[in-house]
Amino acid sequence: MTIDSPATVLLAIAVVLAVTAGLALLWDRTRVPARIALVAVVVLSVTGTAALELNRLTETYPHWGDLVGDPDAPLALPVLPGAGPSASVPPVPGPPGKGKIVTYQVAGAAGGMSMPMSVYLPSEYFTRPDLRFPVIEALHGYPGTPESWIRRLEIAANLDREIIAGRMAPTVVLLPYQTPDLLLDTECTNMTGGPQTETYLTQDVPKWALEHLRIRSDRAAWGVTGYSAGGFCAMNLALKHPQQYSAAASLSGFADPGIKVGDGSEKTTNNIAWRLTHHPQPDLALWIGWAEDDRNARVGSRQIARLAKAPLTVVTAIVPRGGHSHAVWRQMEGPAFDWLSAQLARPAQA
Amino acid sequence: MSLVGIPLILLTALLAVVAVVATVRGWRLLPVRIVGLIAVEVLVVACVGLIANRSESFYPSWQALGGDTGAAVVTPTTAGRLDAALHAAGAIDWSPPEAARWETAVPPVLIVPPDYAEPAGRSFPVLVALTTRADAAQVERTAAATPGVVTVLLVPTRATTAATLGTLGDSLSRDVRSTASVALLADPTWAALAASWPGHPVVTPGHTAAAFATAVRDLPSPLAAPQRLPSLTDQGSPS
Numbered sequence: 001m002t003i004d005s006p007a008t009v010l011l012a013i014a015v016v017l018a019v020t021a022g023l024a025l026l027w028d029r030t031r032v033p034a035r036i037a038l039v040a041v042v043v044l045s046v047t048g049t050a051a052l053e054l055n056r057l058t059e060t061y062p063h064w065g066d067l068v069g070d071p072d073a074p075l076a077l078p079v080l081p082g083a084g085p086s087a088s089v090p091p092v093p094g095p096p097g098k099g100k101i102v103t104y105q106v107a108g109a110a111g112g113m114s115m116p117m118s119v120y121l122p123s124e125y126f127t128r129p130d131l132r133f134p135v136i137e138a139l140h141g142y143p144g145t146p147e148s149w150i151r152r153l154e155i156a157a158n159l160d161r162e163i164i165a166g167r168m169a170p171t172v173v174l175l176p177y178q179t180p181d182l183l184l185d186t187e188c189t190n191m192t193g194g195p196q197t198e199t200y201l202t203q204d205v206p207k208w209a210l211e212h213l214r215i216r217s218d219r220a221a222w223g224v225t226g227y228s229a230g231g232f233c234a235m236n237l238a239l240k241h242p243q244q245y246s247a248a249a250s251l252s253g254f255a256d257p258g259i260k261v262g263d264g265s266e267k268t269t270n271n272i273a274w275r276l277t278h279h280p281q282p283d284l285a286l287w288i289g290w291a292e293d294d295r296n297a298r299v300g301s302r303q304i305a306r307l308a309k310a311p312l313t314v315v316t317a318i319v320p321r322g323g324h325s326h327a328v329w330r331q332m333e334g335p336a337f338d339w340l341s342a343q344l345a346r347p348a349q350a
Numbered sequence: 351m352s353l354v355g356i357p358l359i360l361l362t363a364l365l366a367v368v369a370v371v372a373t374v375r376g377w378r379l380l381p382v383r384i385v386g387l388i389a390v391e392v393l394v395v396a397c398v399g400l401i402a403n404r405s406e407s408f409y410p411s412w413q414a415l416g417g418d419t420g421a422a423v424v425t426p427t428t429a430g431r432l433d434a435a436l437h438a439a440g441a442i443d444w445s446p447p448e449a450a451r452w453e454t455a456v457p458p459v460l461i462v463p464p465d466y467a468e469p470a471g472r473s474f475p476v477l478v479a480l481t482t483r484a485d486a487a488q489v490e491r492t493a494a495a496t497p498g499v500v501t502v503l504l505v506p507t508r509a510t511t512a513a514t515l516g517t518l519g520d521s522l523s524r525d526v527r528s529t530a531s532v533a534l535l536a537d538p539t540w541a542a543l544a545a546s547w548p549g550h551p552v553v554t555p556g557h558t559a560a561a562f563a564t565a566v567r568d569l570p571s572p573l574a575a576p577q578r579l580p581s582l583t584d585q586g587s588p589s
Binding site for chain 2: 016017020023025027042046050166167168283289294295296302311322324325328331338341342343346
């Protein structure tokens with residue numbers, strides 16, 4: 001039974017009902033210490049059930065093992081077979097027309113982080129070995145993991161559908177972690193005395209991908225996207241590293257990180273509104289989407305759209321309602337990826 | 351009653367208190383005890399959830415909670431006005447009404463690639479080739495053999511400027527299945543004109559087959575009309 005299945009939550013609810021009934025039945029037959037223990041068990045079961053449901057929504061701990069594992073130890077994952085050119089050939093293609101998600105361990109020299117990264121390889125990756133593909137980094141929210149993209153937002157099915165419909169060119173999509181500690185919100189920044197996530201995502205991940213995957217290296221073929229915290233990340237990273245990315249799409253992102261980075265940069269260099277008013281704007285294309293009833297994302301997104309000046313370009317996408325939820329992001333996935341693909345350089349001969 | 355309103359939170363909290371009082375008072379009766387405890391648990395969790403939801407607007411309405419976003423993804427279809435002629439000929443002398451002001455030496459030529467018809471309905475990025483009378487025929491042949499891009503062949507004059515060509519994009523998107531992605535191929539004669547092009551697209555010097563390949567490589571793929579959501583411009587309010 002997986003940690004994020006509805007059956008697990010239902011079982012937890014059954015446990016709550018059982019221990020509650022147990023407390024009621026045993027109350028008259030027990031003394032004070034046992035009664036305290038009974039209450040503690042009931043409270044634990046209720047909070048545990050609520051936590052399971054929250055975890056199911058956010059995929060913070062996508063596997064049971066993530067709860068008990070040493071957070072610093074890399075997860076046991078399939079790694080690329082061999083080294084050199086053979087490493088660029090992933091093991092088995094998926095069914096025709098279907099891309100494949102493969103997970104690798106990506107150790108970053110510059111950022112000092114070593115985390116798993118899931119990679120969507122389009123069907124054409126296996127049928128067209130002569131081509132190098134455009135790349136999109138897709139960042140998850142907080143709390144969350146790449147599994148949120150895979151399980152809650154069904155990214156592979158969405159990408160397959162858009163590529164088959166011809167609305168998107170075959171594209172490699174990278175799903176990196178944006179934090180080494182599942183309960184630490186980094187907002188993809190280099191935190192003072194903490195993880196160097198910005199460096200990991202903008203240097204180590206691209207370097208690893210170029211060494212191991214058949215992708216294009218030029219900025220014209222690199223884009224970045226994300227939802228919620230990942231939406232802020234996508235805009236902030238692209239604006240800070242326009243030599244790495246030519247387009248970014250934000251799904252319900254904010255204009256500021258909402259955390260303390262440690263050097264005060266949440267008010268300056270890691271604040272999009274500050275950057276747009278204090279620095280020359282780069283030649284970059286932004287797609288900014290939000291739900292009109294999601295107050296924080298709406299205010300931040302509108303502010304960014306208002307501050308943007310040439311050569312920076314902004315396209316907005318508005319969902320009437322839905323708040324800050326997966327329903328909104330599922331609605332935005334197709335439009336955001338279609339737009340990104342229409343900005344990025346095409347698959348090309350190696 | 352609004353999902354994120356104070357009244358619902360107060361009502362839930364009040365019910366939680368009522369449930370606690372009723373459970374304590376009816377403690378002697380086992381059914382009251384069990385149902386009361388469960389009611390307290392549900393109401394306390396609901397109250398905490400409502401407060402968190404109000405502060406972060408995860409689900410600002412009952413509709414949002416039900417996964418209703420009220421959005422329709424629009425996939426607009428775009429056909430070029432000259433598609434029939436272009437499918438038949440591959441290249442045509444192009445004389446839209448706007449061309450009178452472009453001040454070119456000869457009428458522009460519109461050239462579609464060998465893959466323009468198949469698969470149907472895709473829009474192509476655009477190559478604008480700024481060339482000379484002498485090279486025009488050769489450039490037209492190269493363009494016709496280059497897949498994945500629509501080419502506009504222009505032979506400018508000294509009177510041609512980026513400003514006079516301002517209507518080119520609109521004319522193109524009306525007449526041929528094309529996107530806003532543009533790259534330039536420029537004969538050395540027209541380097542200054544190319545450099546002043548609106549939007550500053552990438553300029554590749556020359557117009558050999560290799561120059562075509564280089565320019566096309568950095569353009570997006572021909573794509574079907576994207577899924578689209580309403581934008582601020584659609585709403586008519588810039589802020």
